[in-house]
Amino acid sequence: SQQGEEDPQALSIQEGENATMNCSYKTSINNLQWYRQNSGRGLVHLILIRSNEREKHSGRLRVTLDTSKKSSSLLITASRAADTASYFCASPSGNTPLVFGKGTRLSVIA
């Protein structure tokens, strides 16, 4: 698997605003996954987008994938304080386990 590089490292927004975080990767992918980690907890799988998809929605989450730029973005609309967490992207390659980067730390201020 390849490590996704999340950007920015940290993001602070007001409640109600939209949050956008980005993920870049180096080699071709079959799918790309986004995860959330609340402080002191395990990661939670949010959404998986396949290489033949350009956009995917799940509730207030929107993920886009641009394979030509080797990048993906995660948009959280109408952020809430409960969205405060770290967000990670990862992409599997063959049978090798997922590799996770340092993530984006999102703080949503009420």
Next chain:
Amino acid sequence: DGGITQSPKYLFRKEGQNVTLSCEQNLNHDAMYWYRQDPGQGLRLIYYSQIVNDFQKGDIAEGYSVSREKKESFPLTVTSAQKNPTAFYLCASSNLPGQGGHGYTFGSGTRLTVV
């Protein structure tokens, strides 16, 4: 409900002592993984297993050992050879590629502290 359970939530280890972290899943997943997370850092892979009685080293396997005697269980032993074991340990499970890519399911973690 299906899920993955890690225990204990908090664990304290004395110098020179081996400790074992438990990870159990009832999701019928073939693959299981152990990751280590240090403060403000990403996850680093310790060991993984894709089939019973078989496992592979990850990037930081030194000072750790695992077993996979049952599909549901993948315990991690932190041995005295691991010189800096204080960290947050995460266990995960998944289907294998080709079984449907639905991502990893993680446990809630074990925080290990050396005293």
